[in-house]
Amino acid sequence: MGEQGMPVGETSARLGLTVRTLHHWDEIGLASPAARSAAGYRLYTDDDLERLRRIVVYRELGLDLDAIRAVLDEPGGDVAEQLRVQRAQLARRIAQLQHLDEDLERMIAAQERGILLSEDEQRATFGPEWDTRRPAEAREAYGGSPQWQQYAERAASRSADDWKAVTQTVAAFDEELGAAIDAGARPGDATADALVERHREVFSQYFPITRQMQVHLGRMYAADPRFAAHYDAVRPGLTVWLRDAIEASARAHGIDPDTAAWE
Numbered sequence: 001m002g003e004q005g006m007p008v009g010e011t012s013a014r015l016g017l018t019v020r021t022l023h024h025w026d027e028i029g030l031a032s033p034a035a036r037s038a039a040g041y042r043l044y045t046d047d048d049l050e051r052l053r054r055i056v057v058y059r060e061l062g063l064d065l066d067a068i069r070a071v072l073d074e075p076g077g078d079v080a081e082q083l084r085v086q087r088a089q090l091a092r093r094i095a096q097l098q099h100l101d102e103d104l105e106r107m108i109a110a111q112e113r114g115i116l117l118s119e120d121e122q123r124a125t126f127g128p129e130w131d132t133r134r135p136a137e138a139r140e141a142y143g144g145s146p147q148w149q150q151y152a153e154r155a156a157s158r159s160a161d162d163w164k165a166v167t168q169t170v171a172a173f174d175e176e177l178g179a180a181i182d183a184g185a186r187p188g189d190a191t192a193d194a195l196v197e198r199h200r201e202v203f204s205q206y207f208p209i210t211r212q213m214q215v216h217l218g219r220m221y222a223a224d225p226r227f228a229a230h231y232d233a234v235r236p237g238l239t240v241w242l243r244d245a246i247e248a249s250a251r252a253h254g255i256d257p258d259t260a261a262w263e
Contacts, residue, residue, distance in 0.1 A: 005043030218246035
């Protein structure tokens with residue numbers, strides 16, 4: 001340092017601050033250089049540098065500039081109390097970050113596994129006939145799709161009880177379908193159309209389902225032996241009935257089932 005003090009550029013380099021930061025602190029009166037060079041440039045004295053070093057320390061501890069000013073300038077100020085307040089705020093932030101880390105861990109696991117339940121929990125939730133390979137198979141088939149991402153985002157926050165509620169809703173819908181078959185409902189009539197709407201609502205618990213996507217699901221039910229076995233166990237012929245009801249509703253809404261896109 002020269003006889004009078006240190007210029008702004010050198011001060012910023014020594015303390016690891018930007019010149020803009022020093023100018024800002026000067027403008028708000030937090031840390032102003034006390035000396036000037038013969039040419040009129042502001043210079044930081046030893047006392048100024050010591051104040052800057054203290055500001056840097058307190059800023060790294062998380063105090064805002066007003067709190068730092070109070071610590072440095074208020075006579076008899078309780079520095080320990082200021083730091084206790086800051087420590088309490090930091091503890092809350094650490095807890096928030098811990099929760100965020102746990103949420104991210106669950107989100108990653110859901111993207112990779114689909115259902116965050118052990119195999120025993122899956123069987124207890126979905127029934128003993130549940131095939132625990134299904135989540136892995138679904139990820140293999142659909143893992144790169146937006147629908148898998150939506151499914152995983154919902155799955156990340158679902159507990160076993162949440163999944164049980166979803167399962168109960170689906171089971172109740174199966175009973176509605178069976179009752180409609182018993183009552184003689186036919187694809188395209190008012191009862192069938194209402195059940196098609198209900199189907200989209202129930203299965204949108206997994207991811208949002210459009211009418212076009214619903215057409216694909218109906219055809220998948222009829223083509224996949226496992227789905228067909230499930231619905232036909234509710235009522236013989238229900239798989240084809242549901243597919244046809246979905247397609248009849250789609251046509252009523254101006255959608256050609258043969259050209260419906262998965263969108």
